[in-house]
Amino acid sequence: MPVFRGEKPSMTVVETFVRSADRHPDNIAVSSSGESLSYSKLNERANRLAHHLLDRGLTAGTPVGLCVRRGIDMIVALLGVLKAGGACVPLDPQYPTERLIYMIKDTQATLLITHADFDIRFNELPIGRVLLDAHGDQLAAYPSTNLTVTPEPSHLAYVLYTSGSSGEPKGVEIEHGALRDNATKTAQLLGLTADDALLQFASLSFASAMGQIFAPLAVGARMEVRGRQYSATDLLAYIRNSGVTVLWLTPSVINHLTQRPEISTRVLTAPLRLLRSGGEALTKTLVQRWFEQTSVPLLNVYGPTEAVQDITACLLTEPPPVVTIGAPIFDCKVFVLDESGVPADHGVAGELYFSTPGMARGYLNQPALTEERFVTRVLGGQELRLYRTGDMARMLANGELEYLGRQDNQVKVHGHRAELGEVEERLMSHPAVHAAAVVLGGDRLVAYYVSSGVDEPDALGLMNWCAKTLPPVMVPTRYLRVDALPLTINGKLDRRALDDLSPRR
Structure with missing residues (x-):
């Protein structure tokens, strides 16, 4: 493991990032929408925010909400919270306000880092605010030096919310040691070096964002943060x-x-x-x-x-x-x-x-x-x-x-089990189908597909195509052409959106 030779088992992502900033101060750490920050400048901005958070009374493992736009500020805020010992609670601005408020209340976060135009969404909450844009001059006055105290591996670093079967999202608790494990192993798995540039695509609320951010920062590589749309x-x-x-x-x-x-x-x-x-x-x-x-x-x-x-x-x-x-x-x-x-x-x-x-x-x-x-x-x-x-x-x-x-991606049609993924794979093998998704609509399977633009298929042709390899119960009986399949903000197929479109009769 040449990249990580001499690394202490107790190191956190904060320390691996600071080490990269010491080794590669002039390397570009993060770029987004035509702007960029070197490792030394990113470290300085994160330090200023961390010093401010400590002045606000932040203690180790205390949850801090992050509702920020995609870009350099997002990375600064994330590092600042971790450097100060807080636990990040990503709040994607594209989520409904009610869901974001639930997450803040569930974590009992005492501070919220956001932008002035997002702040109105949280007016009902008695929570301290750090507005990265409106408070910019105040933050710039804080020291740019590294903090003398770093988090312990057992301290809480992240609370990531995923969909819950009860209808409310559930918060997954992630410790600093696990986050560091993610960063170093991901960098090894991808073979990252300081010469690489990795696309940071995932929402901060998605687990992949952790590897996309901290793996490149662990080795001095460049992170390219995509825009919102x-x-x-x-x-x-x-x-x-x-x-x-x-x-x-x-x-x-x-x-x-x-x-x-x-x-x-x-x-x-x-x-x-x-x-x-x-x-x-x-x-x-x-x-x-x-x-x-x-x-x-x-x-x-x-x-x-x-x-x-x-x-x-x-x-x-x-x-x-x-x-x-x-x-x-x-x-x-x-x-x-x-x-x-x-x-x-x-x-x-x-x-x-x-x-x-x-x-x-x-x-x-x-x-x-x-x-x-x-x-x-x-x-x-x-x-x-x-x-x-x-x-x-x-x-x-x-x-x-x-x-x-998934166990829960199996449905029953007339008493018979059907695996939706198998049906979708068969549809996508049709030369005229670029993408496909299947849902249960009442007592039948409904297929949504995106045409590849080659020999536009009709419903009968698609039904016959599926019937060649699938048992009758797994053959969709309705086929609806769409321009694109709906995706979540994390880039996954949005099956709930398909369910809303699906005919019930």
Whole structure:
């Protein structure tokens, strides 16, 4: 591990960033919308904010809300909170105000870092404010020197909210030690050096943002923060013009990016050297399309928010017979267990469990849910703390894992189980279909598709195409063409938006 030689096990991302600032003071640390900051200047701005937060009475592990626009301020705010010992609570401005207020109340955050034009959304809350724009002169008066106290690895660093089955989001508690583990292992997995430029694409509220931010900062690399809005054409232009070497995207965005091969084939080349895909299932059809347009290797990874890091990976340089999520990496232990909690035989489907030293602490204010999902099992004579993912997989003979979908992505049609991902994959293999999503509409499957612009398909043709390989119960009976599939702010398929569109009869 040449990049991290001599690193103390107790180091945090704050210390790894400061080390990068000492080693590469003049390297560009972050760029966004034509502006950039060197490592030394980013460190100074973060220090000023951290000193201010300490003056405001911030103590170790205290949650601080971050509702900031994408860009350099977002990175300054994040580092400032961590340097001061606080715990970041990302609040994406694109979320509904009611959801953001719920997160602030749930964490009992005492401070909110935001911009003046966002402040009105939180008027009802008795919470201290730091307005990065309106308070700019005040912040600039604070010392730019590093703080003398750094967080402990066991201190709370992050609370990330994910969708909850109860209808309310659940906060995943992430400690400084886990965050540092994420940064150093991600940098190793991606082979990052100070010469790289990584696209920071994910919302700050998405788990991938942690690796996209702290991995490059750990090695002196450049982080390119995309703007709020993007189209395939604009994103490709940004990648080309900014000299991005490593892309980190969800399959939905990769699909979006490759919809115009006459453009993408000219962009997806050197200096781009690697695409990291994760967050959703990567389909064989999409892998095929990627390698039709570029020879850039594709790293397919798997790691839920609760893992805090990638736990399996598979590097692809050409389309494989079966797309897998790869084998366990670093010190992660991964198991496929049957319903009785016993390891399933190779090739047999079961629920995916994992154990890693850097996994989340648990769910904030939800001890019952924490106990349900973070479980203790004895496997191979060893007692392990495991996380139940709710994902289905099977272990292949070569030691790699084939992802089979979510337990809750299986629906029943007339009493028969149907896996929506399998139906979507079949639809996307049609030459005239660029993207597809399937939902349950009443008692039948409804397919939404984006045309590739080649020989516009009709409903009967698509139905016959599906019927060639799928059992009758898994063949959609209604096909609706859309210009684009709805995506969440994290770049994943928005199934709830599809459900709202789906006919109920």
